[in-house]
Amino acid sequence: MSGHSKWSNIKRKKEANDKIRGNIFGKLSHLITLSVVEGGGNTDPDNNVKLRLAIEKAHASNMPKENIKRAIEKGVGPDKNQIKEIIYEGFGPYGVSLIILAATDNQNRTLSEIRNILEKHQGKLGNSGSVSYQFQKCGLIVFDESQVDQNKILMISDQLKAFDIIETEDRYYLYFPYEHLGHIKNFLKDVRYESAEVDFKPQTIMPFTDDEKIKKISELIDLLEASDDIQKVFTNL
Template structure:
């Protein structure tokens, strides 16, 4: 899993920048709407909605915004009907990309994502071409300047975490998706406040490229994540040590 902590750190920093222009809120609202539409508006019985609401609160989204998004998903308020898609692609050097989409216009988004891939040295692949390289995992990231890794390890592993690692100023706890909430709750009760917590696709093995291709692939991932309809990009690109 070498390199993933760096992606987590980058995503957290990028998230702060997104929030300034409202993009992060827009993406979280979409996720809240879809989660509520698919599993209902009761967070107690809808794990996906609980995770989306957690992300919303971490981004300091007002409660009224969260409640309105959930009501749009359940049909209590009028809302846009978003379609959930996953595009599988290859980036520079053949790195795998899983691009998770929520869109109200599939044709428009497909054309725009293809354009971003083409300009960034990537290509859209067939269904199933790279998805087998990834597994769903819970990721909880902490600022290494605030906490000691050993203290987090003790709580996380006791609560059922799979692994704890430290890299690029980030302490990362990895869990099975089913254990994610229990581990997060245990860490919060112990006084550890996370920088990021989500369930996402993680590569089984990362691919190391030369400096030029790594920079090009990193730019492509960032450009894809800038698109309003892209919720998340998973990749098996390994970032070099700083």
């Protein structure tokens, strides 16, 4: 199994604070609604993998059932086509590449907000394709090391044809081909896991060791992810 970079430590701390940063329920509502829309109006989590994963994330964040229900209903309501998933590409300080995943009902507002945040923090927006070639779209499952043994991880890895497993002090990060995301339910029936989602994994990592530089990039990502419209930011740091 792979080791982890200094960024992994920052990433774990940042993820632990996701629930208290920004309007998490608003983000999750957008994600659930978008999952229904992209699933062709399918509101059955058993037959809509993106919806199932979005609901799992909502439950993990203690989102009220009524909020989840409203978000699902919005996905088949008259305003369903207003919300769109958009992938923005850009650059952070020191040339770090960024993939910014947004779910928005107002593209002009979101674009303006992202551009302003980047420009105020030594970054800039890129054109479509300017950084995406540096990332691999894939599936990611995160396991708590105390909840599953390594042999089980390796078995699941083989079943999903995983191409990388990163082990940290208390987590396993299992990366596998995106096209297998819809089949994970078959392999995780009796396994406890923290999350399963779409990821953009960098093909190569920029070898930063300067704590101040890493901190500055981390602060930019925090600011971007504090936006209600931004679901997640991926980087090659």
